[in-house]
Amino acid sequence: MILPGNASCQGCPISMAMRCLDEISKPVLVIPAGCSTVIAGLHPKSAMNGPVVHVPFPSTHSVAAGLSEAYKRIGVKANVVAWMGDGAADIGFAALSASAARKDDLITIVVDNEAYMNTGTQASLSTFWKARTTTSPAGKTEERRNLALIMLAHKADYVATASVGYIRDLRRKFRKAGVMKGFRFIHVHTPCPPGWKFPSEKTVDVARKAVMSGAWILWEYDGKLKLSKAGEKYASKENRIPLEDYLKQGRFSHLSDEEIRELEQKIDEDWELLLRFS
Amino acid sequence: MQRSVRTEGNRNSSGIKKLLTSNEAIAEAVRIAKPDVIAAYPITPQSPIVERLAEMVDSGELDASFVRVESEYSAMAVVHGAATAGARVFTATSSHGLAYMFEMCWWIAGSRLPAVMAVATRSIGAPWNIHGDHTDIMSLRDAGWIIGMAESAQEAFDMTLQAFVVSEEVNIPFAVGIDAFTMSHTAEVVEVRDVRLPKRKQAYRILPDMEVAVNAVTLGDARMRARYDLAVDLEKSAEVIERTDSEFGSYGGLVEKYRLEDAEYAVVMAGGWCGDAKDAIDMLRDEGVKIGMLRLRFIRPFPEKAVKELPSEILVVDRANTGFRGILGIETSSCGVEVKNVVAGLGGLYVDVDRFYNLFRKFVDGKIEKVEWLI
Numbered sequence: 001m002i003l004p005g006n007a008s009c010q011g012c013p014i015s016m017a018m019r020c021l022d023e024i025s026k027p028v029l030v031i032p033a034g035c036s037t038v039i040a041g042l043h044p045k046s047a048m049n050g051p052v053v054h055v056p057f058p059s060t061h062s063v064a065a066g067l068s069e070a071y072k073r074i075g076v077k078a079n080v081v082a083w084m085g086d087g088a089a090d091i092g093f094a095a096l097s098a099s100a101a102r103k104d105d106l107i108t109i110v111v112d113n114e115a116y117m118n119t120g121t122q123a124s125l126s127t128f129w130k131a132r133t134t135t136s137p138a139g140k141t142e143e144r145r146n147l148a149l150i151m152l153a154h155k156a157d158y159v160a161t162a163s164v165g166y167i168r169d170l171r172r173k174f175r176k177a178g179v180m181k182g183f184r185f186i187h188v189h190t191p192c193p194p195g196w197k198f199p200s201e202k203t204v205d206v207a208r209k210a211v212m213s214g215a216w217i218l219w220e221y222d223g224k225l226k227l228s229k230a231g232e233k234y235a236s237k238e239n240r241i242p243l244e245d246y247l248k249q250g251r252f253s254h255l256s257d258e259e260i261r262e263l264e265q266k267i268d269e270d271w272e273l274l275l276r277f278s
Numbered sequence: 279m280q281r282s283v284r285t286e287g288n289r290n291s292s293g294i295k296k297l298l299t300s301n302e303a304i305a306e307a308v309r310i311a312k313p314d315v316i317a318a319y320p321i322t323p324q325s326p327i328v329e330r331l332a333e334m335v336d337s338g339e340l341d342a343s344f345v346r347v348e349s350e351y352s353a354m355a356v357v358h359g360a361a362t363a364g365a366r367v368f369t370a371t372s373s374h375g376l377a378y379m380f381e382m383c384w385w386i387a388g389s390r391l392p393a394v395m396a397v398a399t400r401s402i403g404a405p406w407n408i409h410g411d412h413t414d415i416m417s418l419r420d421a422g423w424i425i426g427m428a429e430s431a432q433e434a435f436d437m438t439l440q441a442f443v444v445s446e447e448v449n450i451p452f453a454v455g456i457d458a459f460t461m462s463h464t465a466e467v468v469e470v471r472d473v474r475l476p477k478r479k480q481a482y483r484i485l486p487d488m489e490v491a492v493n494a495v496t497l498g499d500a501r502m503r504a505r506y507d508l509a510v511d512l513e514k515s516a517e518v519i520e521r522t523d524s525e526f527g528s529y530g531g532l533v534e535k536y537r538l539e540d541a542e543y544a545v546v547m548a549g550g551w552c553g554d555a556k557d558a559i560d561m562l563r564d565e566g567v568k569i570g571m572l573r574l575r576f577i578r579p580f581p582e583k584a585v586k587e588l589p590s591e592i593l594v595v596d597r598a599n600t601g602f603r604g605i606l607g608i609e610t611s612s613c614g615v616e617v618k619n620v621v622a623g624l625g626g627l628y629v630d631v632d633r634f635y636n637l638f639r640k641f642v643d644g645k646i647e648k649v650e651w652l653i
Contacts, residue, residue, distance in 0.1 A: 028484065051484050051490055056385055059355035059358070063356070073365060102346070
């Protein structure tokens, strides 16, 4: 759906995820404010060869629900896709939760770069504990929120996490969501070179290391929670790479060894919590 | 000229007389308008409108989708999305609900999508107050909406139906205001006419497989053009309102002129409380005072022409203020006429016929300052 020559930064993970939208038939994109707004193109041009409805920040799911409901009534087949960053998921959380609870017939794709990147890397609810952002210059003091697990608690029809480091897995999940009905939610890990401060050719590398170190867990739920094949072996700690390898990013350069151990412990707790649902 | 209502008889058809509050009258009008999607969040004193509509949808009386949202913000956003896909849409709100959905009110108007919203006009806090004034609906003034203000349950019924026709012809959302409680919860006899509306039409809709981006980031030229077009079309909507007036109750279009023919003194007001004010005008007329009322049925488009035709002695009685005079006081004086301005009736503070009489008497006696508060 995304055309070449768009306005994304070098090494942008969002444009990588956007390329995978071709797995979903008849998409109608609803995009709130964020990097994706810019990538999708400035008026009167468009970088997407399909319909895009640009909307205000907190309205994404409600506009998407309105579109989906109206298409149903007028007999139009469509996959309404609420395509948002972690920022829109923060500010639009009430609408997201209501949409999931209503089981609106739409696909949500959250491209999570763990901060408000379009406005200049301010901390979001997804920002990693201790990560530096422009509003947490000494490192964030709160832990990240696990959005996908919250969606699972809504008994959404489909919930998955994915990563731009594992495109085949990501494409499979887009494809699967595309042929299902109901409320489908995919949380895509999208490491951001300028925001996280790593070289722009390293996006895939960083994304893979997030999974290999256990910091990003690949799983899906379609009535039953299971770990995705691409990352299931990292459930065992001995299979993981050292966390330090993943943390080689500018936003973590200030961490002490002790803080890294603490981070590791938090990651272990995330695994433990998730596996209770499996 | 294009006929907005195809069915012959809309002009003269008689309906069934029912005892209805303005809330119920609006729900009846919406049923007749056959919307595709309704989304709403409850708020006093609007809630009975959407409760009634939810009952109609559940009983099958009305074939529409009723989307239960978590906030007014989402109510307007759902309506926005559904209208984008080409659905006929309705929502209702009041007070804090309107404030909460304010961003989406701008967005739907800027997107040039037809939509109808009822507003049971209520005070905005702080402090908490659930009673009537016009503070909420007046805040829509700059957003690019058509804003109508009914005076009776019958007019609320007629204006709601007209709203769908006008909104869908000019591609501008339409708000119908009714005074909190004194209208929203007060029963009157309403003639429910089974009017048939034309099919939904709108300037554009977004469908799968279209290669189009709506509301992408613009620079000044496109934004300036969009805002200019909206302003011009909003003024032009007056023609459609006037043209279709006779099919929806013949109220006089943008204004109702009450005993103004030979008037030397004119009172300018809007909303349900005009009824009591008219009684006071009658009392003064009985005493030989040549006074009348220009009731603004519409705040946008603003009835500039009618204001300019007023006699030189003008009193504007406002139920919403700005920190610099009342809102209608400012609007009316911007038409190039001198006005006296009184702010009254905020938060449901009751202005009865006697108080209106005393106020108008003071006005006629030349004892009203440029701006006064009736406290």
